[in-house]
Amino acid sequence: MIPFLGIISFILLASILTGLVRVLRASRPVERMLAAQLFGTTAVAIILILSRMMEMPALLDVAMVFALLAAVTLVAYVVLAGRKVS
Numbered sequence: 001m002i003p004f005l006g007i008i009s010f011i012l013l014a015s016i017l018t019g020l021v022r023v024l025r026a027s028r029p030v031e032r033m034l035a036a037q038l039f040g041t042t043a044v045a046i047i048l049i050l051s052r053m054m055e056m057p058a059l060l061d062v063a064m065v066f067a068l069l070a071a072v073t074l075v076a077y078v079v080l081a082g083r084k085v086s
Helices: 002-025 029-054 058-085
Strands: none
Touching: 002 029, 029 058
């Protein structure tokens, strides 16, 4: 089971690298924000896998905080982008 989780972690890291390329080449701020959301979601997934692999249930709390921060960041971006349009 642990080698399988390690392989999934590397696939998720590859996902972060592709998101980084998207951040660097994006022409619009919205595309950059979506890539940042990808980072947050992938980070949560990796932390959950590490929690399982290392048998550290405290990492579940860390993953929850990361998920909440990603959601708050998205809401803040939408509010700020809405103000600039008006």
